Amino acid sequence: xxxxxxxxxxxxxxxxxxxxxxxxxxxxxxxxxxxxFLSLNHRDISRAQKVIICGTALKDFKYLDSTxxxxxxxxxxxxxxxxxxxxxxxxxxxxxxxxxxxxxxxxKVKIIRKSSVASKDEFYSYFLNSKAVEPTEDFETLGESxxxxxxxxxxxxxxxxxxxxxxxxxxxxxxxxxxEPMLGSQC
Amino acid sequence: MRVxxxxxxGKDSCLALHKSESFHDAVCLIxxxxxxxxxxxxxxxxxxxxxxxxxxxxxxLVQRRTEGKKEKELEDLKRAIxxxxxxxxxxxxxxxxxxxxxxxxxxxxxxxxxxxxxxxxLWLKDExxxxxxxxxxxxxVIISGVFAFPLDREFLxxxxxxxxxxxxxxxxxEYGLSPAGEGGEIETTVTDAPFFKKRLEILxxxxxxxxxxxxxxxxxxxxxxx
Numbered sequence: 491x492x493x494x495x496x497x498x499x500x501x502x503x504x505x506x507x508x509x510x511x512x513x514x515x516x517x518x519x520x521x522x523x524x525x526x527f528l529s530l531n532h533r534d535i536s537r538a539q540k541v542i543i544c545g546t547a548l549k550d551f552k553y554l555d556s557t558x559x560x561x562x563x564x565x566x567x568x569x570x571x572x573x574x575x576x577x578x579x580x581x582x583x584x585x586x587x588x589x590x591x592x593x594x595x596x597x598k599v600k601i602i603r604k605s606s607v608a609s610k611d612e613f614y615s616y617f618l619n620s621k622a623v624e625p626t627e628d629f630e631t632l633g634e635s636x637x638x639x640x641x642x643x644x645x646x647x648x649x650x651x652x653x654x655x656x657x658x659x660x661x662x663x664x665x666x667x668x669x670e671p672m673l674g675s676q677c
Numbered sequence: 678m679r680v681x682x683x684x685x686x687g688k689d690s691c692l693a694l695h696k697s698e699s700f701h702d703a704v705c706l707i708x709x710x711x712x713x714x715x716x717x718x719x720x721x722x723x724x725x726x727x728x729x730x731x732x733x734x735x736x737x738l739v740q741r742r743t744e745g746k747k748e749k750e751l752e753d754l755k756r757a758i759x760x761x762x763x764x765x766x767x768x769x770x771x772x773x774x775x776x777x778x779x780x781x782x783x784x785x786x787x788x789x790x791x792x793x794x795x796x797x798x799l800w801l802k803d804e805x806x807x808x809x810x811x812x813x814x815x816x817x818v819i820i821s822g823v824f825a826f827p828l829d830r831e832f833l834x835x836x837x838x839x840x841x842x843x844x845x846x847x848x849x850x851e852y853g854l855s856p857a858g859e860g861g862e863i864e865t866t867v868t869d870a871p872f873f874k875k876r877l878e879i880l881x882x883x884x885x886x887x888x889x890x891x892x893x894x895x896x897x898x899x900x901x902x903x
Contacts, residue, residue, distance in 0.1 A: 500678075502700045502771075502796045510801035548785065549794045592789065595782035616778055618785060657801060658778065 492522040492668070493538030495530065497545075497575050499552040507545045510657040511573075511664065515542075518665050527559050535562050539672050540569045542664070543576030545655055548594075548620050550575075557582050569648035569670040571607070574619055577642065577651030581623035584644075591622040591638060599635045599654065607650055607666045608633060608641055615640070616658035623651070678794065680769040681705045681739070681761045683784065686727045687865040688811050688818050688837070689773030689799055689857075694734075695814070695872055696798040697771040705765045706731050706738045707757055713745025722821040722892040723866045726877075730867065733875040733900050739764070755787045762791060769794030775802055776859040804857035805849075808842045815871060819879075821893045822864030823886075827852060830886040833893040837865065866895065875900040 492515055496508045508524060515522045525534050527543075535541075546553065553575050563570065563583045572580040578588055600612045615635070622638050625631075629651070633641030640653040648670050656663035682694045684706035697703050708727040731738035739761040743753035761767055770788050774781040774797045781797060788795035799807060811818060818837040823829075827848065835841060845856035845863075855862050869876035881897035 500700070500794070500796075502697060502798055505696065505798040505802075506796065506800040513801070513803065547794060547796070548789055549792075594785050594789065596778050620789065 491537060491539055492520055493534060493541045494522050494524040495541060495543040495576070496524055496526045497543060497553040497579070498547065499550050500547065503547045503550065507547070511542055511544055514657060514661050514664050515668070518668060520668050527553065527556070530559065532562075535566070538568060540668070540670065541566075541571070542667070543570065543572040543579055545574030545576060545618070548618060551621075553579060554582070554588065563649070567647060569667065570650070571664070571667045572649070572651045573657070574653060574655060577653050578621060578623055580644075580649055580651045581625040581629065581642070584626050584628045586623050586625035586629070588621050589624055590620070592620045593617040593622075593635070593638065594619075596659070597635050597654075599633050599640055601633045601641070603630065603632045605632050605641075605643060605650075606670060607663050608660075613660060615654035615656065615660055617654045619653055622653055625651070678702065678768045679704045679766055680771050680794075680796065681707050681758070681765060681767045682771045683773070684708050684727055684731070684738070685721045685773070686723060686730045686867060687721060687773070688816065688867055689775060689807075691773075691816065691867045691870055692807070692811060692814075693771050693773035693798050695870065697796060698872065701769065701771075703736065703771070704767070705761055706734070706736050707761050707770075708738060708740045709750065709754055709757055710740065710742045711745035711750060712742060721864045723895050726866070726895055726898070729877065729898060729900065733873045733877055735874040737765070751783050751787070754783075755790070758787055758793070759791060762793065767793060769796055771796045771798065773799055775799045775804070775807065775857065804855060804859060805842065805846055807857050808837065808845070812838060812842065816867055817869035817876065818865045818867050819893065820863060821866040821895075822891070823862070824864075824890050825854060825860075825862035826889045828854070828862065828889055830884065830891060832863075833884050833886060833891050834882065866893075869903075874903065876903055877901075
């Protein structure tokens with residue numbers, strides 16, 4: 491069971507940033523349920539085997555003011571994929587820095603270190619961000635676009651951050667994430 | 678939030694408007710009329726009728742003309758959005774983008790520059806699901822342009838219904854055709870929808886068609902009370 495975390499503060503943005511993820515999971519045959527981050531509770535988190543934290547609109551930053559709602563990530567050993575805003579949340583929970591950096595459109599991603607979620611040497615992805623991250627040493631960089639760290643992974647846990655939106659041009663990153671070992675077979 | 682909707686008069690912009698109204702106040706429509714058939718963003722059949730469609734919907738229309746040259750038309754779009762923002766006190770823009778990264782990238786950049794929210798409520802939506810939603814929601818939609826093999830003259834002027842959706846789904850399987858025309862293969866014109874206060878009745882039209890490319894042009898119409 492996959493928990494999809496909606497971080498959109500505007501309900502209309504759900505259709506743009508969350509529904510496409512739900513559709514990819516449905517097409518892949520994965521069971522999922524969606525919760526808004528403000529109404530997420532311990533039961534939801536316990537029920538999930540993996541978590542995907544979605545992105546949101548360019549002007550939406552409420553999630554950054556509410557990172558205390560994500561302290562559960564510190565304790566978690568479940569695989570987590572953070573997309574755009576989700577990546578920022580992952581980095582911030584581990585005391586990383588959020589930096590102002592706008593990137594909108596289709597850009598090349600170069601893989602520095604191959605992983606189970608992204609194994610091609612390079613590919614094009616769709617970016618829609620006005621902020622990026624400088625993560626702490628808890629994370630390693632797996633991919634870059636220009637001088638931006640655009641795929642990161644926690645060194646000791648299966649936490650992945652993806653600055654671009656894989657649902658647009660790289661849905662295999664999401665389906666690869668679904669193949670990550672379940673809780674119990676790791677750590 | 679007060680939003681303006683980029684409006685071509687086709688099914689996607691109408692459905693985007695419809696969805697945005699559940700959460701926001703759609704206060705105006707914004708249309709660009711391209712004078713170039715090569716326009717990357719705005720060339721659609723019957724675009725000149727958006728003023729009548731806006732009247733039928735009951736929303737004011739910000740309509741601008743553009744020469745339709747590749748990046749120049751983006752400056753024209755930015756000016757149109759800027760003008761709408763000032764006149765209608767907009768906080769956001771809604772588009773009917775489904776798959777076009779070219780279009781969505783450019784509108785997102787313009788909105789960022791102007792400090793506006795950008796909403797794409799149909800983004801990445803399954804095309805058959807989209808067509809089914811339009812028919813289920815009782816939209817009256819006609820095919821007003823075809824621009825790809827194997828779409829023949831018979832499609833022009835046809836109403837979108839379940840039978841036509843099945844046919845388009847078969848063409849997707851056989852030829853890889855985008856059933857909702859997201860690559861510009863098909864264009865549509867909406868003549869009625871639940872949120873239209875009046876419906877459009879077509880009084881006169883003409884069809885032009887050659888080599889899998891054609892248009893159904895509405896030459897005369899009237900608005901009918903519902």
